[in-house]
Amino acid sequence: MSETLTPTAETEKHGHTRRMTLNMGPQHPSTHGVLRVLLELEGETVLKCVPDIGFLHTGIEKQCEALNWHQVITLTDRVDYLANLSNNLAYSLAVEKLLELEIPAKAQWMRVLLAELTRINSHLVWLGTHALDIGAMTVFFLCFREREDILRLFEMFAGQRLMTSYIRVGGLALDPPRGWEKRVQTFINTLPSRIDEYESLLNTNPIWLKRTKGVGLLPVEEMLEIGMTGPCIRAAGIPMDARKMMPYSSYEKFDFTVPTSTDNDVYARYAVRVAEMRESAKIVKQAMAGMPEGPVQAAAPKVVLPEREKMKTQMESLIYHFKIVTEGISVPAGEVFQVVESPRGELGYYVVSDGTSKPLRVHMRTPSFGNLQALPNLIEDRMIADSIAIMGSLDFVLGDCDR
Amino acid sequence: MLPENLRENAVAASLEAADPGLIVDANTLHNELTLEVVPEKILAALRILKGQKFERLSTVTAVDRYPMEPRFEVVYHLQSVSRNLFVRLKCRVNGEKPEIDSATAVYASANWYERETWDLFGIVFLNHPNLTRIMMPDFWEGHPLRRDYPVHGHKYSYQNE
Numbered sequence: 001m002s003e004t005l006t007p008t009a010e011t012e013k014h015g016h017t018r019r020m021t022l023n024m025g026p027q028h029p030s031t032h033g034v035l036r037v038l039l040e041l042e043g044e045t046v047l048k049c050v051p052d053i054g055f056l057h058t059g060i061e062k063q064c065e066a067l068n069w070h071q072v073i074t075l076t077d078r079v080d081y082l083a084n085l086s087n088n089l090a091y092s093l094a095v096e097k098l099l100e101l102e103i104p105a106k107a108q109w110m111r112v113l114l115a116e117l118t119r120i121n122s123h124l125v126w127l128g129t130h131a132l133d134i135g136a137m138t139v140f141f142l143c144f145r146e147r148e149d150i151l152r153l154f155e156m157f158a159g160q161r162l163m164t165s166y167i168r169v170g171g172l173a174l175d176p177p178r179g180w181e182k183r184v185q186t187f188i189n190t191l192p193s194r195i196d197e198y199e200s201l202l203n204t205n206p207i208w209l210k211r212t213k214g215v216g217l218l219p220v221e222e223m224l225e226i227g228m229t230g231p232c233i234r235a236a237g238i239p240m241d242a243r244k245m246m247p248y249s250s251y252e253k254f255d256f257t258v259p260t261s262t263d264n265d266v267y268a269r270y271a272v273r274v275a276e277m278r279e280s281a282k283i284v285k286q287a288m289a290g291m292p293e294g295p296v297q298a299a300a301p302k303v304v305l306p307e308r309e310k311m312k313t314q315m316e317s318l319i320y321h322f323k324i325v326t327e328g329i330s331v332p333a334g335e336v337f338q339v340v341e342s343p344r345g346e347l348g349y350y351v352v353s354d355g356t357s358k359p360l361r362v363h364m365r366t367p368s369f370g371n372l373q374a375l376p377n378l379i380e381d382r383m384i385a386d387s388i389a390i391m392g393s394l395d396f397v398l399g400d401c402d403r
Numbered sequence: 404m405l406p407e408n409l410r411e412n413a414v415a416a417s418l419e420a421a422d423p424g425l426i427v428d429a430n431t432l433h434n435e436l437t438l439e440v441v442p443e444k445i446l447a448a449l450r451i452l453k454g455q456k457f458e459r460l461s462t463v464t465a466v467d468r469y470p471m472e473p474r475f476e477v478v479y480h481l482q483s484v485s486r487n488l489f490v491r492l493k494c495r496v497n498g499e500k501p502e503i504d505s506a507t508a509v510y511a512s513a514n515w516y517e518r519e520t521w522d523l524f525g526i527v528f529l530n531h532p533n534l535t536r537i538m539m540p541d542f543w544e545g546h547p548l549r550r551d552y553p554v555h556g557h558k559y560s561y562q563n564e
Contacts, residue, residue, distance in 0.1 A: 053538075054536075054538040054539065057538040057539065061523075061548060062547055062552075062554060063554065065554070097433050224458045224459045225458070225459065225510060225511045225512060226511050226512050227459065227511075227512030245487050246487070334433060335435075335437070335491075337435060337480055339461075339489075348480065350462070350478065350480070352466050360466065360468075361464075361467075363464040363478075365461055365462035365464075369515065370461075370512065373514065373515045402538060
C-alpha cells in the first residue's frame with residue numbers, strides 16, 4: 001500500500017473545485033470487516049478509489065505448510081467464516097484427488113447438502129447486511145432468524161456453529177446425528193415462504209429499487225478480465241458455475257438451474273442470490289430424498305481415523321490411529337487445483353505435495369479477493385452514496401480476501 | 404519440448420505450433436493440463452492463450468522449492484469459460500534474482516495476484532503498474548511465504564510492545 005492520494009497541483013490551481021480525500025474504513029460498518037478504501041471526491045462524485053486490504057492477513061497459507069494434512073482442515077474454516085463448509089470441501093476434494101481416494105456415495109450427498117445449507121447461510125447474512133446498509137432494517141432481523149436455524153443445524157452435525165471442520169479428507173468427521181432428517185426437513189420446508197417474506201419487503205420497496213436498479217454497471221468483458229466470479233458474473237449474463245461446469249461431489253446427479261440475469265446492476269445481483277437460495281433449497285430436498293445408505297468415510301485405513309470401538313479390539317486399527325495422529329498421512333507428490341462454487345464465487349485450492357506428511361504449498365484462490373479487485377472499476381466516476389450499495393453487492397468477506 | 408502423449412492435446416499443440424521453443428515440459432496428471440514454459444516467453448504464451456478464448460486468469464501464485472535451484476515456480480491458472488477448460492502455466496525462476504514479466508499487460512486481474520506474490524515470495528514482476536506490498540504492512544522486511552522464513556520466532560514479536 002504505497003499508492004496514496006495527495007492533492008494534485010491541478011486541484012490547487014483550480015481552487016474553486018474542492019476535492020477531498022476521504023478515508024473510509026478500516027472500521028466502517030459497510031465495509032463488512034476491516035477494509036480501508038481511500039476515496040478522492042469532487043463534490044459527491046468519486047474520482048479515484050484505492051482499496052487497501054491486508055488488515056486481516058493471518059498467514060493461513062504459511063501456517064498450512066507447518067501443519068499436517070488433516071490439521072489444515074481447521075484452518076480452512078477460518079478462511080471464509082461464512083462459508084466454512086465450502087472451504088472444508090474444496091480442500092478435502094483437492095487432497096482426495098492427490099490421494100486418488102474414492103468417497104462413498106452417502107458422504108458425497110451429505111457434502112452437497114451441507115454445501116448448499118452453507119450457501120443459504122451465507123446469502124442470508126449477505127442479504128441482511130446489504131439491506132441494512134441501504135436502510136432496510138427489518139430484513140436483517142428476519143434473515144438472521146433463519147440463519148440461526150442453519151447454525152443450529154451445523155451445531156447438531158459438527159458440534160460447532162461456525163468453525164465446523166465437518167468435511168474431512170476421506171469423508172465426513174462423524175456419522176450424521178440421529179434425527180437430523182426431521183430438523184433439516186422442517187427448516188427447508190419453511191424456507192421458501194421465508195424468502196417470500198424478504199421479497200415482499202424489498203421487491204416493491206421504492207427506496208430499495210431506487211438505490212439498486214441501474215447502479216454498479218460494468219461491461220461484462222471487463223468483469224471477466226478483472227477476475228470477478230460468482231453471483232456477480234451470473235448477474236451479468238454468464239452462467240459460470242463450477243457446480244455445472246466442472247461437477248464435483250456428485251453435483252451432476254442433481255437437478256438444478258443456475259440463475260442468471262442480464263441487468264448487471266446491484267438489483268440483478270440481489271435477484272440472482274435470492275433465486276440461488278431457492279435453488280439450494282431444492283438441492284437440499286433432493287439430497288434428503290435420495291440419500292444413499294452406507295458409510296460416510298472412505299475405506300482407506302491409512303488416511304481415515306479408525307473407529308473408536310475398533311481401536312479397542314483390533315491391533316491394526318490402533319497402529320493406524322497412532323501413525324495418523326503422530327506422523328500424519330503422507331500424500332503422493334503432485335499438484336492439483338480444485339475449484340468449487342462457494343457462495344461468493346470461484347473458490348480454488350491449489351495444493352502441492354512433495355510426498356511428505358505436510359503440504360508443500362496450499363494456495364487459496366478466494367472469490368472475495370478477485371471480486372474486490374474490481375472495486376475501483378465499479379465505483380470510480382459514480383456517486384459516493386452508490387459506492388455503499390455497490391460494495392454490498394460484491395458480497396466480500398475480508399477474512400476470505402486477506403487469508 | 405512437448406511430450407509424445409500430449410501432441411493430441413489441442414491447447415498444448417497450438418502453443419507448440421506457435422512457438423516451438425516455448426514449452427519446456429508438460430503433463431496431464433490428475434486430468435489437469437500443466438505446461439511449463441520458458442520464463443522469458445510467458446507473455447507470449449499468455450497472449451496466445453488469450454487469443455484462444457482463455458478469457459480469464461484465475462490466479463497467479465508461486466511455489467518455493469527451497470533449497471532446490473531454480474527455487475521458485477510461478478504458477479498461472481487460466482480458464483476458458485466458453486470452452487470450459489483450465490490450464491496451468493508454470494515458469495521456473497531462480498532464487499538469486501527472481502524476476503519475470505508482469506502478466507498485467509495481458510490480463511488485468513494479474514495486478515493484485517502479482518502484488519501478493521511479490522509481497523509473500525519476493526518475486527519481482529517487471530513492468531507491473533504498482534508492485535507494492537498488499538498483505539503485509541509497508542515496513543515489513545522479508546517475504547513470509549519463502550521456505551527459509553520461519554513460521555514462529557520471527558524477530559518481530561507482540562510481546563516486545
